[in-house]
Amino acid sequence: xxxxxxxxxxxAVLCLVVHAHEAATIVPTPVQxxxxxxxxxxxxxxxxxxDAALLPAAQYLAQSLAGRATVAATGGRATxxxxxxxxxxEASQYRLDIAPGHIDITGGDYSGVACGIATLRQLLPAxxxxxxxxxxxxxxxxxxxxxxxxxxxxxxxxxxxEVKRLLDLMACYKLNRLHWHLVDDEGWRIExxxxxxxxxxxxxxxxxxxxxxxxxxxxxxxxxDLRVDRAxxxxxxxxxxxxxxxxxxxxxxDVVAYARERGIEIMPEVDFPGHSRMATTVLPxxxxxxxxxxxxxxxxxxxxxxxxxxxxxxxDIFPFAYVHMGGDEVDKRNWQSCPRCRQRMRQCGxxxxxxxxxxxxxxxxxxxxxxxxxxxxxxxxxxxGLGTGSVVQWWRGWNKGVVERATVQGKQVICSPTxxxxxxxxxxxxxxxxxxxxxxxSTAGLSAGQQQLILGMQGNxxxxxxxxxxxxxxxxxxxxxxxxxxxxxxxTCRERVVARFHEKLPAQLERLDALHVRYKLPDITGVSExxxxxxxxxxxxxxxxxxxxxxxxxxxxxxxxxxxxxxxPVEVSRDTHFTIASFRPDGSRSDMVTATYAQARxxxxxxxSPMTDGLLVEWHRNTGGDHCSDIAQGALIARLVSPAVQLxxxxxxxxxxxxxxxxxxxxxxxxxxxxxxxxxSQWLIDGTLxxxxxxxxxxxxxxxxxxxxxxxxxxxxxxFDYNDNGGTLHATVRCVDNPALQVTYxx
Ligand code: ACM
Ligand code: ZN
Numbered sequence: 001x002x003x004x005x006x007x008x009x010x011x012a013v014l015c016l017v018v019h020a021h022e023a024a025t026i027v028p029t030p031v032q033x034x035x036x037x038x039x040x041x042x043x044x045x046x047x048x049x050x051d052a053a054l055l056p057a058a059q060y061l062a063q064s065l066a067g068r069a070t071v072a073a074t075g076g077r078a079t080x081x082x083x084x085x086x087x088x089x090e091a092s093q094y095r096l097d098i099a100p101g102h103i104d105i106t107g108g109d110y111s112g113v114a115c116g117i118a119t120l121r122q123l124l125p126a127x128x129x130x131x132x133x134x135x136x137x138x139x140x141x142x143x144x145x146x147x148x149x150x151x152x153x154x155x156x157x158x159x160x161x162e163v164k165r166l167l168d169l170m171a172c173y174k175l176n177r178l179h180w181h182l183v184d185d186e187g188w189r190i191e192x193x194x195x196x197x198x199x200x201x202x203x204x205x206x207x208x209x210x211x212x213x214x215x216x217x218x219x220x221x222x223x224x225d226l227r228v229d230r231a232x233x234x235x236x237x238x239x240x241x242x243x244x245x246x247x248x249x250x251x252x253x254d255v256v257a258y259a260r261e262r263g264i265e266i267m268p269e270v271d272f273p274g275h276s277r278m279a280t281t282v283l284p285x286x287x288x289x290x291x292x293x294x295x296x297x298x299x300x301x302x303x304x305x306x307x308x309x310x311x312x313x314x315x316d317i318f319p320f321a322y323v324h325m326g327g328d329e330v331d332k333r334n335w336q337s338c339p340r341c342r343q344r345m346r347q348c349g350x351x352x353x354x355x356x357x358x359x360x361x362x363x364x365x366x367x368x369x370x371x372x373x374x375x376x377x378x379x380x381x382x383x384x385g386l387g388t389g390s391v392v393q394w395w396r397g398w399n400k401g402v403v404e405r406a407t408v409q410g411k412q413v414i415c416s417p418t419x420x421x422x423x424x425x426x427x428x429x430x431x432x433x434x435x436x437x438x439x440x441x442s443t444a445g446l447s448a449g450q451q452q453l454i455l456g457m458q459g460n461x462x463x464x465x466x467x468x469x470x471x472x473x474x475x476x477x478x479x480x481x482x483x484x485x486x487x488x489x490x491x492t493c494r495e496r497v498v499a500r501f502h503e504k505l506p507a508q509l510e511r512l513d514a515l516h517v518r519y520k521l522p523d524i525t526g527v528s529e530x531x532x533x534x535x536x537x538x539x540x541x542x543x544x545x546x547x548x549x550x551x552x553x554x555x556x557x558x559x560x561x562x563x564x565x566x567x568x569p570v571e572v573s574r575d576t577h578f579t580i581a582s583f584r585p586d587g588s589r590s591d592m593v594t595a596t597y598a599q600a601r602x603x604x605x606x607x608x609s610p611m612t613d614g615l616l617v618e619w620h621r622n623t624g625g626d627h628c629s630d631i632a633q634g635a636l637i638a639r640l641v642s643p644a645v646q647l648x649x650x651x652x653x654x655x656x657x658x659x660x661x662x663x664x665x666x667x668x669x670x671x672x673x674x675x676x677x678x679x680x681s682q683w684l685i686d687g688t689l690x691x692x693x694x695x696x697x698x699x700x701x702x703x704x705x706x707x708x709x710x711x712x713x714x715x716x717x718x719x720f721d722y723n724d725n726g727g728t729l730h731a732t733v734r735c736v737d738n739p740a741l742q743v744t745y746x747x
Contacts, residue, residue, distance in 0.1 A: 023134055025507035026122045027481055028142075028174060028488030029500060036135030038100045042124075043131075044070045044078040045103075054083045056261040057113045060171075064121050068131055079103065081120075083113050092176075093141035096120060098133055108141075114263025115140065115174050122172070126507075126514040143441075146414055146456025147487040148177035148267075149423075149480060152463040154184035154278075155210060157203075157232050157245035162469045164258050169477070169517065171262035173484035178259060178266045179324060179458060182247075185277035185294055186210070186464075189246045190270070192313050195283065195306075202278045204236060204244035210464045211243060217465075222558040223589070225470040225518065252317045267376065268318045271326025272307050273298050273360055288338035295331050298360040299340030308367050315371050322391065325364050328378035330357055358384035365390055376414070382406050395460065398725035403443055407450035415440040416458040421483070423461040423476050425698065429523045429544075435459075435482040436501055437494040457487045470518040474590070477519035481508055506545050513547065513585050521548050521582045521590035529593075530704045532600040532670045537572040539580075539595060547585045552578050561587040572597045600670055603686050605711020608662060610746035614641040615661040615715065617648055622656040626696045628682045628718035631656050644745055645675075645683075645717045645731035655721035661747030663715040663733070665708040670736040671743070676701035677719055678728035684716040696722040705736065715745065 023033060045065060049058040061081065062071045072078040081103040089095070089108030094116035097104040105120065107113035119140070123133045149170055151158065158166075167178060182190045188202035207215075211228050218226035228243060236242045247255070259266050273296040280287040280296065286303050287293035297303050315323060332353040335341040341356060350356050361384045365375040369389060376391040379402045388410040394402040397419035406413050415421070420434040441451040459480055466472050482501060491497050505522070512519045522544040531537055541550055551563040552570070559581040566580070578595040621634035634656050640648045645659055663685070665671065675683050675691045678699040683691040685706050693702045721727050735741040 023123060023136055025504045026119060027501070027504050027508055028485045029491070029504075030119065030138045030140040031490065032139045034137045036098070036137065038135045039132035040098050040100055040103060040135060041079055041132050042069045044072050044076075046072050046074065046078045046080050047083065048080045049083040051083070051085055053110060054085065054113055056257075057083055057110065057117060057263075060114065060261045061117050061120075064117060065124075068124060081105065083107075083117075085109065085113070090141055092145065094119075094138075096136075096138040096140075098123075098135050098137075100135060103133075110260075111176060111263045112141075114171065114176075114261075115142075118171055118174050118263075122511070126511040142174070142488045143490045144454070144456030144487045146177055146458065147175045147484060148179050148414065148416070148456065148458030149175055149476070149483075150179040150181055150269075150416070150458060150460040150462075152181040152184070152424075152461060153189045153247075154181060154187045154463075156229070156463040156467040157187065157189060157243075158463075158469070158472070159231070159245070160247065160251050160255060162472075163255055165469070166472070166476075167255075167259050167262055167264055169480070169515075170264060172511075173481050174263075174488060175480065175484055176264050177456075177458065178264055179269060179460075180266055181269045181271065181462075183270045183279070184275045187244050187246075188278045188282070190252065190268070190314070190317075191246060191248045192310055193249070194309050194313065197282050198279065199246040200282075202282045203246035204234070204242040206240060206242055211467070214465060214467045221592070225468050225474065226465075228467045229469075249313070249317055256318060265320040265322075266318055267320055267322045267324055268314050269324035269326055270310055270314055271324075271328070272296055272364075273326075273357070274328060274330035275326060288334040288341060293334060295334055297338055297340055298335065298356055299338055299342070299344040304360075304363060307364065311364070311367065315368075315373060321372070321374055322376050323368055323373045324376040324393070325361065325368075326378060327357070327361055327381045328395070330380065332357065357381075362386060379406075382411075386411065388412075391455065393458075403440060403454065404445065404450070407446065407453040410453070412453050412455050413440075414455050414458055416460050421457065421459050423459040423479060424463065424466060427475065427479050427520050432479050432482045432501075433498050435479055436486050436498045439486060439492060439494070442492055457483060459483045473518040474520050477512060477517055478505060478508060481505075502544070506547075509545055510547065516586070518584070518588060519590075521545055521584060524550060524580055524582055524591060524593050527578075527580060527593060527595045528672060528703050528705065529595065531595060531597050532705045532707050533572060533597060534600050534670075537597050539566075539570040539572055539578060539597065540568070541566060541580055541593075541595075543582055548590075549583045549585075550580055551583060552580045554578055558592065559589070561589075575599060600707035602668065602707045602709050603688075603713060605665070605709045606662070606686070606714060608712050608714075610662045610712065612641070612747050613745070614643045614747065615645065615659045615717075615745045616640075616747045617642050617651075618658040618660065619648075619651055619654065620656040620658070622654040622720060622724050624722070624724075625656075625720065626680070626722050628680055628694050628720065631658055631718055631720050641747075645715075645729070647719075647727050647729055651727065653724065655719070655724055655727035657719050659715070659717040659719075661715055661745050662712040664712055664744045664746070665710055665735075666741045666743065667735070667738065668708070668710050669738065669741070670705050670707050672703060672705050672734045672736050674701055674703045674730070674732045674734075675717070676728070676730040679720060679722040681717065681719040681729065683731070684714075686714050699728050701730070712746075 047058045084106045086106045092111045093108040094112040095106045096116045105116035188198045277294045281292040288297040335353045368375045379394045382392045391412045392406040393414045397417040440454045527541040550566040551559040576597045581592040582590045617640040619637045623634040679696045680694040733743045
């Protein structure tokens with residue numbers, strides 16, 4: 001049987017040729033690419049597919065070529081693109097053969113064919129136009145079978161079209177799992193026919209604190225992408241303005257089919273028994289006290305039956321073998337005082353409320369398994385005595401050893417740790433490199449068997465602070481491409497993976513430009529928050545994407561696409577406050593930094609002669625304070641000595657320290673101080689607060705400069721980790737005038 005697709009669009013006018021060296025920009029990097037000679041014309045193509053199972057792939061290919069090639073119904077002068085299965089290839093493996101007169105895409109399974117199409121898409125030039133692609137042969141397969149992205153539709157709602165556009169981007173980079181978080185405290189988004197109230201009352205809400213926060217930040221940063229999307233607001237029957245939306249089961253089935261066409265499986269998540277405030281607001285009998293609560297009553301048989309009824313419908317809509325039950329961050333305090341929960345514990349011989357959560361998870365596991373599905377849950381379920389068919393998803397970066405423990409028990413693991421795979425967290429060039437360097441199978445001490453139980457990696461995009469598609473794209477791009485590279489390539493040389501990615505990134509950004517994606521531009525480099533100058537200074541920032549433009553203002557306003565562009569060094573002859581922003585080729589703004597230039601005023605050296613090498617470190621009990629001024633309130637644990645501002649190895653708990661002593665400046669000069677910490681820190685020089693990085697926060701690096709006369713200067717650094725979950729403190733000092741000079745410390 002040969003099926004040919006109808007002609008879609010008229011042939012376009014431009015003729016662009018992609019040369020073989022451009023094939024070198026393909027991301028993720030193929031295992032093997034053999035360049036041929038010549039090119040293959042794609043002005044007019046026929047899609048030739050003899051296997052009915054591949055018809056959706058043929059449809060996807062035709063859509064991918066739309067606007068570039070004419071997809072003809074019959075042969076003639078058209079180039080045949082043949083899709084086929086070859087069961088001698090592995091799952092997801094594919095071969096792409098491009099010869100002068102034809103293209104063959106052969107996959108070990110459907111997913112392999114979809115991956116081959118994704119590679120062909122990347123050989124097409126970013127801009128539209130009719131095309132030739134280079135002759136070559138690619139043989140390729142992924143390192144990990146799970147290459148995922150989580151989308152949170154509860155905190156902010158994403159329309160079907162928005163979800164499909166995200167799926168398109170995922171498919172382009174061979175990500176193959178959408179983990180869809182459909183239910184949480186802030187909104188119920190999935191139609192459940194048995195409980196129509198869940199979407200009837202639980203899909204819309206008045207603005208909550210996140211919505212108000214988004215609006216405030218949008219105003220503060222003059223960034224409309226941060227606002228709440230007006231398209232998702234309506235006036236309800238009481239005349240109140242409400243936000244939200246939900247998916248009908250028909251829509252969900254349509255999205256599932258759309259994803260499958262692109263080789264993507266959707267794993268639904270209905271998060272129980274925590275994160276359930278919206279469910280218990282609509283149906284208060286689900287909770288222990290019969291009133292809205294973030295936690296379900298797991299002692300109640302009716303509540304358990306409710307969960308099963310909901311999952312019945314979920315499982316019916318989503319055919320994927322894996323279903324996520326949540327299980328994270330459960331506030332179990334209600335269970336302690338609930339007669340039904342206590343009765344359950346007595347009846348089932350459960351000693352603790354942690355055990356009660358385990359019992360609940362095992363009930364769902366048995367229910368899912370009876371329906372032929374695997375249970376997936378957040379890493380809180382890791383020690384709940386589940387079977388080896390269930391999957392643990394590691395998320396708490398500070399909860400070390402999850403991968404080791406789960407795999408030693410024979411369980412499969414998906415890795416999405418907060419340390420680098422939370423896509424709602426801030427993104428910069430450094431966070432992209434962290435993803436590229438993170439290869440879960442390379443975790444030290446894992447046996448070959450344990451490594452095989454690591455299904456793969458996933459980026460989690462929680463949407464409390466993401467409320468428009470433009471912002472969603474900014475948060476996930478381009479780090480989603482870095483994830484795709486890391487999860488696909490079997491190259492275990494971290495630095496080679498990083499270097500190769502940055503070489504390829506500009507070509508991918510051009511592709512995103514053509515797709516009108518609002519990605520985050522590379523960092524603005526070469527500028528410090530504070531710069532001191534002697535007589536006159538120079539501002540000369542850079543960005544690692546030739547098509548981006550940097551523009552600036554000096555009056556404190558936000559740069560616009562009309563502000564002066566920086567095309568070379570900007571001379572500074574008086575104290576100036578610059579605001580610098582990066583703009584994509586379409587004129588939209590990406591990032592903004594400030595740079596203050598001030599005339600250097602030298603701090604005199606102190607008349608002291610400290611004798612002992614290193615800084616004194618006062619190590620205090622961590623009292624849970626959230627500011628550096630709280631550190632000294634904790635009892636002193638020990639006095640230690642450190643050669644520089646770095647945590648002595650003995651400090652592996654109670655991260656609450658004060659470094660004291662003197663810094664020796666080897667010459668008169670301007671010195672740049674950098675202080676990065678999670679959580680707060682402060683750096684004082686000669687009693688002046690030079691860097692204020694105080695307060696609870698994830699890793700933030702702040703910099704400042706000081707003009708120091710040669711000699712000794714009093715130094716104090718204060719640092720604490722608010723929830724004591726692993727100290728992060730990095731401090732450096734660099735002499736701007738002569739980077740070879742090193743400062744030293746004594747006390
Ligand atoms: C999570 O971030 N609570 C899984
Ligand atoms: Zn209860």
